[in-house]
Amino acid sequence: MIIKNINTEVKYIALKIPFITALRRVEVIEFVRVYVICDEGKVGIGEAPATMAITGEDISIILESIQKVKDSLVGLEIKKALEVLHEQSIGSSAKAAIDIALMNLLGFFKLEDTSFIQTDITISLNPIETMLRDANRACENGMSILKVKLGSDINHAIEVTQKLSLDLPEAQLLIDANQAWSLDESLMYVNAVEGLSIELIEQPVIAEDLKALKLVTDATKIPILADEATFTLQDIKKVVQTKSADMINIKLMKCGGVSRAVEILEYARKNSIKCMLGSMLEGPYSINAALYLAFNYRDVIEYVDLDSPLLYKEVSDELDFSFLGNLINFSGRKF
Ligand SMILES: [Mg+2]
Numbered sequence: 001m002i003i004k005n006i007n008t009e010v011k012y013i014a015l016k017i018p019f020i021t022a023l024r025r026v027e028v029i030e031f032v033r034v035y036v037i038c039d040e041g042k043v044g045i046g047e048a049p050a051t052m053a054i055t056g057e058d059i060s061i062i063l064e065s066i067q068k069v070k071d072s073l074v075g076l077e078i079k080k081a082l083e084v085l086h087e088q089s090i091g092s093s094a095k096a097a098i099d100i101a102l103m104n105l106l107g108f109f110k111l112e113d114t115s116f117i118q119t120d121i122t123i124s125l126n127p128i129e130t131m132l133r134d135a136n137r138a139c140e141n142g143m144s145i146l147k148v149k150l151g152s153d154i155n156h157a158i159e160v161t162q163k164l165s166l167d168l169p170e171a172q173l174l175i176d177a178n179q180a181w182s183l184d185e186s187l188m189y190v191n192a193v194e195g196l197s198i199e200l201i202e203q204p205v206i207a208e209d210l211k212a213l214k215l216v217t218d219a220t221k222i223p224i225l226a227d228e229a230t231f232t233l234q235d236i237k238k239v240v241q242t243k244s245a246d247m248i249n250i251k252l253m254k255c256g257g258v259s260r261a262v263e264i265l266e267y268a269r270k271n272s273i274k275c276m277l278g279s280m281l282e283g284p285y286s287i288n289a290a291l292y293l294a295f296n297y298r299d300v301i302e303y304v305d306l307d308s309p310l311l312y313k314e315v316s317d318e319l320d321f322s323f324l325g326n327l328i329n330f331s332g333r334k335f
Contacts (some may be wrong), residue, residue, distance in 0.1 A: 001038045001039065001040055001042060001077065001078055001105065002038060002039045002075060002076065002077060003038055003039075003073055003074050003075065003076055003078070003081055004037050004038060004039050005037045005074060005076065006034060006036050006066065006070045006073060006282040007034070007035045007037065008032050008033065008034050008035070008063055009032070009033045009035070010028055010030065010031075010032055010033075010045075010059055010063070011030075011031055011032075011033050011283060011317070012028050012031075013031075013283060013312050013313075014027070014028050014029075014312070014313040014314075015027055015028065015029065015281070015311050015312065015313060016088065016205065016311055016312070016313050017124070017264065017311075018124065019122065019124055019215040019311060020124040020125045020126060020149065021124070021125055021151075021176070021178045022125060022149065022150065022152060022177060022178040022179065022180035023053040023054065023072055023178045023179070025082065026281055029049055029281045029282065029283060029308070029312075030049065030050045030059055031047050031048060031049040031050065031059075031282065031283040031286070032047065032048050032049075032050075032059060032062045032063060032094075032097060033045060033046075033047050033097075033283065033285065034046045034047065034048070034066055034068070034097045034098055034101050035101070035272055036073075036081075036098065036101040036102060036104075036105060036213070038078075038105060040264040041324070042066050042105060043100055043105075044078075044100075044101035044102055044104035044105035045104060045285050045335070046096070046097040046098055046099065046100030046101035046102075046104065046257075046286065046289070047097055047100065047282065047283045047284075047285045047286040048049065048093035048094055048096055048097035048103065048253060048286065049093065049281060049283065049286070050060050050062065050093075050254065051093065051253060051280040051281075053275075054228065054253075054280065055091055055092050055093045055253055055254065055280075056091060057091040057092075057093045057094060057311055058323070061091060061094070062091065062093055062094045062097065065090035065091055065094035065095075066090075066094050066097065066098065067167075068088075068090060069085060069088045069090060069098070070102040070317070071096075071202070071214070072084055072088070073085065073098070075160075076087045078102050078105050078106055079106070082099065082100055082102045082103075082106075082259060084180055085098055085099060085102070085276045086099075086256065086259070086260070087325060092231060092232075092254055092256045093253040093258055093280075095256040096252045096253050096255070096256050096257035096258075096286070097257075097286070098257070099256060099257020099258055099260070100252065100257055100285065100286060100289045101253075101260055102259075102281060103258040103289070104256070104289075104335065105194040105257060107179060108258060108292075109288070109289065109292045109320075109333070109335060110292070111149055111292065111296065112295075112296055113295065113296075113298065114295070114329075114330045116327045116328060116329045117294055117295060117298060117303065117304055117327075117328050118145060118327055118328065119145070119304045119305065119306045119310070119323075119326050119328055120145040120146060120172075120304070120305050120326070121138050121143045121145065121146060121147065121150060121309045121310060121326055122147045122305060122307055122311070123135050123138065123146050123147065123148045124149055125149040125150060125151045128156065128159055128160050128163065131160050131164070132160075132163055132164065132167060133147070134167060134215075135167070135171065136167065136168065137262075138169070139168050139171055141325055142325040142326070143310075143325050144163075144168070144170055144171045144172060144326075145171075145172045145174065145303075145326060146164070146168075146171050146173055146174065147166075147172055147174045147176055147261075147305055147307070148160065148164065148174065148176065148177040149176050149178065150160065150175060150176065150177050150178075150180065151177075151180050151262065152177075152180040152181065154181060154185040154188060154189060155249075157177070157180075157181075157189055158188075158189060158193065160169050160193045161173070161175065161189075161192075161193050161198065162192075162193065162196065163194065165193075165196040165197060165198070168319045169197070171178065172199050173196075173197070173198045173199055173275075174199050174200055174202065174303060174305075175198060175200065175201045175202060176201075176202040176227070177189075177201065177202065177203060178202075178203060178206045178228070178312075179204075179205060179206045179228055180201050180204075180206055181204045181205060182205070182212075183205060183209075183212040183215060183216065184212070185204075186204040186205055186212070186216045187215075187216065187219055187296055189201075189204070190216065190219055190220035190222060193222070194216065194220060194221070194222070195304050198222050198242075199223070199303075200222065200223040200225045200246075200247060200283045200303075201216075201222055201223070201224055201225065201284065202224075202225040202226075202227050202249065202276075203225065203226060203227040203228050203229065203249075204216050204224070204330060206228075206230050207228035207229040208229075210229060210238070210239065210242060210244045211244075213226065213229060213239075213244045213245055214242060214244040214245075217243065217244060217245055219244060223246040223247055223249065223274075224243060224245045224246050224247070225246065225247040225249055225276060226239050226244065226245035226247070226248050227245070227248075227278070230245075230248050230249065230250075230254070231255060232254075232255055232256070232260070233255070233260065233264050233267060235282045236248050236264060236267070236273075240271065240273060243328055246274070247273070247274040247275060247276065247302070248264075248268070248273060248274075248275055248276070249275070249276040249277075249278045249305070250264050250265065250268075250275055250276070250277050250278055250301075251279050251280065252276045252279065252286060252290055252302065253279070253282070253286070258289050258292075258293065261277075261290075262293070265293065265297045265300055265301075268300045268301065269300045271298070273300075274300075274302045275297075275300050275301050275302060276301070276302065276303040276304070276305055277290060277293060277294045277297070277301045277303075277304055277305065277306065278305035278306070279305065279306050279308055280308075281308050282288055282308050282317035283308075283309070284316040284319045285310065285318060285335055287293065287306055287308050287309060288318075288319060288320050288321070288335040291306060291319075291320070291321050291328065292320075293309055294306060294328075304328075306328070307326070309321075309323055310323055310326070318334065318335070319331070319332055319334075319335075320332065320333055320335050323324070
């Protein structure tokens, strides 16, 4: 199978309510869909969302990157194209979009075990009362794995955590600071919440400061999860070797797609590293790709953070999976 052409299309999906973290506020998901067209009439589809605050790529950068590598991929066999793609120096999301399309053409997306998995649901950063209301609502709807987004106001962060833990003792609290805290604030936070039942704390300090991340990890029994600090397998190895965090968050848009995520998951499996499989706010086809991984690597992936489709204003008919609350079932192959 030889690549004949690569086309792109920009798409938008409205959210039910704004998604707010320490880094950004989103009301509409914007993403690039890429079509890799082959000589036998087969088409592989991939996607990349614009996540400037995290990967440094907006829609125009993603489109430019795809345009830039297009000529080096057209005319190649799929496996060769995959190799050539990952030698290019373009952003990780643009790479991921093409990688997903190529893995799609290679027939990668199959399931072994189709029994359901569970995702967390995001509680956006808001005034305390709003966060408590949103968390209560999620639990009433049977969704009790909560990804709680916290911001730079450390007193707010501590108070929200204490109230959620008291109000909703059955909820699993996954705390995500998205790099908002200094080392001192992080230590203050872990001291204040140490006795509470918290599953993990994600990326308390800035991505570049592994030393600070390690100091937080060493200071608490609560597992610390590296997210923005770990884009590639190399980053992950560094965090593991220096014991800077207890767990890692893998995202297709950080590592450059499914083929790279598989390398990371195999490494994690071999070294017994606990993982979260996360995503940005993404369109249905890149979420499909991540969900196949979440199902097939359920032994390595302790937490699934793939709730984008739950946040869409309208249910997508392009997913291979259906969501019942936070339970995800395989519903048949379309992707
Ligand atoms: Mg995160």
